[in-house]
Amino acid sequence: xxxxxISNCPHNLSRYNFLKKKKDEIFFCKSSxxxxxxxxxxNEINGIKFFNNHSEEKIIIMENFQNNYGKIEIKKxxxxxxxxxxxxxxxxxxxxxxxxxYLDLLKKNNINFSHGDLSFSNIIFTQEKCYLIDWxxxxxxxxxxxxxxxxx
Numbered sequence: 001x002x003x004x005x006i007s008n009c010p011h012n013l014s015r016y017n018f019l020k021k022k023k024d025e026i027f028f029c030k031s032s033x034x035x036x037x038x039x040x041x042x043n044e045i046n047g048i049k050f051f052n053n054h055s056e057e058k059i060i061i062m063e064n065f066q067n068n069y070g071k072i073e074i075k076k077x078x079x080x081x082x083x084x085x086x087x088x089x090x091x092x093x094x095x096x097x098x099x100x101x102y103l104d105l106l107k108k109n110n111i112n113f114s115h116g117d118l119s120f121s122n123i124i125f126t127q128e129k130c131y132l133i134d135w136x137x138x139x140x141x142x143x144x145x146x147x148x149x150x151x152x
Contacts (some may be wrong), residue, residue: 032071
């Protein structure tokens with residue numbers, strides 16, 4: 001059952017974001033019929049799998065790709081997103097958690113990666129842990145290892 005159409009994707013009007021309830025669980029869903037958007041959804045799956053393979057925190061995902069349609073479903077993570085407008089001083093605790101998580105991901109593999117859109121709006125905090133979400137711009141590349149942290 002679809003609970004709420006959140007929005008068309010703010011970056012592009014050809015993808016839909018919505019909440020869906022399955023049994024007693026809530027999923028954040030993204031879907032599209034456009035080829036370029038489907039590729040971004042597939043890339044997000046690759047980024048989440050990378051995160052899950054190198055992190056003790058796990059993001060539960062389901063994917064459905066067929067012909068000209070793609071959809072991913074991400075199980076709701078109970079936590080909070082931090083307001084970056086509170087300023088550096090008021091967010092230092094969370095910034096330290098993010099840097100530690102990112103550096104741990106780098107240490108656990110010899111692969112150079114980039115999240116591609118690391119910001120407070122793409123991080124969910126639970127106690128002293130964090131989940132990096134929204135991996136659609138993920139890449140394995142030759143960029144400097146901490147490029148995401150420079151833009152965070």
